[in-house]
Amino acid sequence: MAGVDLGQLPTSLEEVVHLIVQLYQPGAPEVIAKTQETLQKLQRSPDGWRIAYSLANHEDQQVRFFAALTFIVKLNTDAKSLGEEDEKVLLHTLISWMIRCVQNSEGPLVMRKLCSTLVAYFFQFSASWIKCVKHLMYCLCIKEAIPYEALPDTLDTQALVSDIPNATAMAIFWFASSLVEEVGKTDSNSMKQHKFHQSVLPNVDDIVPLISKYISNTAPVTADIKVRQEALTCFQAWVSYSHRAFIDDAIMLEPLRILTKPAIMCLADDNLYEIAMEMFADVLSNYSKFFSEDDFQLLYSLFNSPWTEGRYQRLVGGDFDFDSLQFGHFLLAFGDATLQELATNTEPRFQQVLVVLGGLLAAEGYPIHEDKIFVPALEFWNSFVENMIDDVFSVGGNHPHWFEPAKMHVIQAIESCMRKLQFPSPQVFSSWDSVDRTGFKDARRDFGDLLQQFYLVTGITILDTFIDRAHDAIRSRDWADLEVSLFCIGVFPDNIADEESRDKFLSKIFTGPVISLFVDPNQEIPARTVQSFLSLIHGYADYFQQNTEFLPNVLNIVFGAMANPALRPKASYTVLRLCSDCRNLLLPELGAFLQQYQSLTLNASLDKDDKEQIMQGICSLIQAIPEEQDKVAPLEQLLNFVDRDIEDSFRILSSQPSLEVALKDMKDDKTSSSPTSTALELGHGALRCLAGIGHALQAPNDQPVDLEEKETGSDFWIAGGGAPVQRRIFSMVTRVYDTLGSHGDIVDAACYVWRQGFRELEPGPFVMAPSMIAEFLLKAGPQTPRLGCVIGTACSFVTSHKSGDGINQIIDALLNWISRLLQAQEKPSNDPEVAQNGIDFLTRLLPKYLDALMNHDSPSLEYLLMFTLNALTGSDPLPKIAAADFWSTFINLPSQPDQLQAPIENVIKLVGPLLARALIYNIGGHAARSELDKLSEPLKKLVVRQIDSKRWFEAALLGEDFPSDKVSTQDRTIFLEKITNIRERDNPQIRGSLSRTEGLSES
Structure with missing residues (x-):
């Protein structure tokens, strides 16, 4: 950039022009950034006004664009420096420039920016330029910038519009659109302060005749299509703005409404279709009150026209191009806007609209992957059912006359969804990208939401529809239809849990022939269908508590599914649910379950989630054993399985050349399939299994609690025959933690094991002595990963533990530990999670362990108290809130x-x-x-x-x-x-x- 020093502002107009040209040419990013910075300083400088005036007539389009931009910057930052005469001169200059632009056929780059400049002028001086549209129109028509005060009061806008040239009309449309778009973006406080709505309102009478000229059927034959499109775009901008004016000041821009009928007619014009369709979809969705009853009647008649039929058939036939999808969104927006009327009016024309909207659910192609209108259509029908529920429950008594027809439309929509949401073959489904696969599953979940909503209308009888369909599918061996039928039945466990007739309905699907079908190895049932049946089993697992005859075969189905890796996650969770809900029934089969698990570990590659869920399920049976001493042997067998994984983990690590390097590699690389990552996976899985076992040993939530029972629990697990089990669990956790504790997932999992014991009300194998918990906690130091989780575990410990002998010494040791950890943080902001949990620990001591806190070492206690005050004045919200809780509790x-x-x-x-x-x-x-x-x-x-x-x-x-x-x-x-x-x-x-x-x- 010869001749121009970017370190200082240009001193001549030629230098400014050189910089502007340089800015819009390719170049090094740092040079462009520096050029832009220099020009922005120039725009904000006192010389900015002079430069803008000087550049407005430049021959280079980019320079003229920069001139308009500079005017905007000065108006936004320095308008108050202008006197009354300066304001008039500026407006005269801008309008004169606009006249030249129209005459010279200036391109949209400069013209649109100049329109934005005039809008910026309006923002600053709206009180003295209220009839801005009419003034600008008049000046452009007479090709002279007259003062605003000279605008004739008796001037008829219609007379101006009748002979206005296309180029002039285009400029007015750009300005009028920009005006309401920018005013619509203004925040409410500024809107009220400057009364912008009141300033814009008088202009609606002047823009409406111009829009009408170009969108009506009588538009001049000389009208350029681009001008007609811009007229429709301008109408859309003003209608959108009218919504904002209505919300803010209850202002209705009534004159705009005379344009809706000609705008509807524009839908049939291929050149105007896209803009018109976008406008109507937008207004119907966001401001349907804008349309009059006559407008809606016209739109209703449009639904029965050949034009609608043709576009509709293309859409449902699989045409999902942009304009076809636009049409679909327009139909749905109309449906949303008239939802109440469609639901409650049984006249044929309203029913026909519902048929059309229901048909959108049956378009050709798979949802998401091909069919792009299915999900929006499903959203409409969800809204339709919600509306039905609101109306039905608001009136009470007998259903209104419209209920049955509306219900039939929803049933038809459900039928369409069931056909559309059948999974394609595994080969086809796997060929889709991940977004389409996820979207298809999400659509099924949305369909499930619709079914649950509709249940509130129909009650439990809706199950018969899907049960009958499932039996039809079984007879025809239509596995895809069977799968979706089972999916629908599986949607309702929570809805029908308290229905007295629930088991009567479920007994129609859990029958001998159906269950035998899935047990039969000769039936090649697709994995998807088996998976849906497994979902049905675990969703209604408690059904088998009272209906035990099929339980053995159901378990055979579940364990048989474990052989298929794709079904294993669902099957293992089903094992957990069945064992948990039917623990007393299955207790005699505990030995068989243990044997089955051993066989699975030998013949299948179970991941840690599968192991955790199956072990937790088996341990639910152990929990059901009445006598504590009888739990020891099967519990030891389960622990043997966990121990095997721990030993495998350590064996893999010990086979590496350097244990230290292996652990470092494991910490740095969480995704590799190296031996060290396999060791980590085994160790982490072992801890997860222990946590699952501990969770299963807790009493079921529905078990009654004896509130009068004295706190004299057995010492069997502490000092009796169960003590070795407890010591073994403690050893297993600490061994894994000591070896692999440099990895955050291991720390989390170990802490989660101890939390299972904190939840227990009675002594048990996971209810460790306070000294054992403290021994584990005190291993953690400032460099321990997930330190916040460890401190959080200490918080849970002090909250759940019952006071007893020796606890104060443990609390004091933990206080010293917390103090060291917080001192290592230096200030709360260095690790907000550690700070929050550390302060929360202090709060948990109040008031139960108040004596331990107040008798704590003075320097350490002083540091802890000052740390909470520092957190209170810090910027991190969580430590601050924790500190506020501490001091609120302490003072009180x-x-x-x-x-x-x-x-x-x-x-x-x-x-x-x-x-x-x-x-x-x-x-x-x-x-x-x-x-x-x-x-x-x-x-x-x-x-x-x-x-x-x-x-x-x-x-x-x-x-x-x-x-x-x-x-x-x-x-x-x-x-x-x-x-x-x-x-x-x-x-x-x-x-x-x-x-x-x-x-x-x-x-």
Whole structure:
């Protein structure tokens, strides 16, 4: 860029032009960026106005574009510098420029930017240019920029429009569209302040005649198609804007409505179809109130026209090109806009529309992969059913007269969906890309939502439809239809769980012939169909509690499916559900289950999810054993399977040249299939299996709890015959953790094992002694991955553990551990998760372990308390909220014995001023609004419980470190009085004073 120094602003017009030309030419990105920065500084400089005026007549189009852009920048940033005469000169200049553009056939690049410039002028000076459309139109027609004040009051817009040239009309359409589009983007506060709606409103009478001229059937034969298209686009912009005007100020742009009929006629014009279709779909979806009853009647008649029939047949015949899909979206938008009328009116024309909309579900091709209208059509029918539900339940009593016809339309829609949502062959399905495969499955889930909604209308009798269809499919060996029928039956477990007649309906599908079909090895039933039957079994697993005759064959089906890798995940989960729901029935088969699992591990490659679910299922049977000592042997057998995986993991690791290098490789590479990643997978799976076993040993949720039972649990698992089992579990977890604990998934899984014991109400093999839990927790250091999870486990431990001998020493050890970990963080923001969980740990100690906290080593306790205050003044929301909870709980502690009350009061006296300052720092501007509710809690407690709080808050509010200079001393004083005059605990007025005090609740 010879002759131009990018380090300083250009000093001549030639240099400016050179920069502009350079900006729009290919070049090095850093040079272009620097050029753009220089030009932007120039635009914002005082010389910007002069440069814009000077460049407006330049011969280069890009320079003229930059001139218009510069005018916009100056209007947006420096309009207040213009006097009244300057405003008039600027408007005269811009309109004169527009006249030249029209006369010279200027291209859209400059013309559209110039229209945006005139809109920017309107934003700044709308009060003095209210009839902007008419003024601009008049000036363009007479080819002279007259002052706005000289616009004749009696001028008839229709007279101007009658002879307006196409080029002039195009310019007016661009300006009028840009005007309402930009005003529509304005935020509500600015809209009200500047009364833009009131300024735009007078222009509707001037733009309507011009639009009408070009979209009506009487449009001049000389009208260029591009002008007619722009007229329709302008109409769409004004209708869209009218929605915003209606929402903001209840303003109806009534004159626009006379254009809807000619706009509807434009649908039949191939040149205007795309724009018209987009407009009607948009307005019907977002602002259907704009259309009158006559407009809707015209649209209804359009549905019965040959034009609609032709386009509709192309769409349902598999034509999913853009214009065809547009038509489909238009039909659905019309359906949404008239939903209530379509549902409740049984006249033939309304019923015909529903037939048309239902037919969209039966278009040719697979949904998503080929058929692009199916999902939007399914959304319409979901809305239709929701509307039915609202109407039916709002009136009560007998169904209204329209109910049965509406119900039949939905049933037909369901039939279409069942045909459309049958899976293609595995070869075809696997040939689709991942987006289409996922989308197809999502469409089936959406269909399931429709069925669940429709259940509220029909009740349980809807199952008969799918059960009968399933039996028809079995007779014809139509496996795809059987699969989708089973899918539909499997949608309703939650809906029909409490229906008295549930089992009567399920007994029609869980029959001897049906179950025998899936047991028969000679029947080559596709995996998809078997998978849906497995889903049916686990969805209704509790059915077999009362209907036991088919349970053995059902289990044979499930375990038989384990041989197929594609069915294994579903089958293993079904094993879990059957064992869990039918544990007492299946308890005699426990040995067979253990034998079956051993066979599976030898003959199939089970992944960790399969192992976890099957073991959890088998362990549900162990939980059902009445006597604790009888659980030991089968539990040991399960643990043997887990131990085998652990030993395999260690064997693989030990076979590597360097254990240290192997563990590092494992940590760095989570996706490889190397031996070290296999070892990690085995170790992680072993911990997951242990967690599943621990979960299964918990009492079922529906088991009654004896509230009067004394807390005198057996010591069988601690000191009796079960103690070796407990020690073995502890050893298994710690061995895996010690070897593989450098990987975060292992840390998570180990913690999850211990959490199973925390949930138990009675002693058990996973309910470890506090010293054992502490031994594990204390292994973690600052470099431990997922450290937040480990500290979170400590939080769960102190919450769930019942106080007992020696616990205070363990709590003190954990406090020292937490203190070291938090000191290693240095400040809460370095690891917000660790900070949050560390502070939460302190909160969990209150009040049960208050003595351990207050008797903790003084320097360490002081650090912990100061850490919470630092979190309170930090920017990370989670540690801040945790700190607010801690101090709210601490301040609100009930009275304690003297040996504890005295140190508590000392802490509050020392910390109180700092806490008050931290709270005011947040409320004064540092906190987000979403955090104020939590921060108000310790503030309220401090005001209510501490007599010195007024002095503390006064110092914080009036001190030099108050965070905002926008809040006056008087406002701070008022705020102080509001909060300190309130002495009733949890008085909501305190929270109200936070939100009402300007500046003190501003984030």
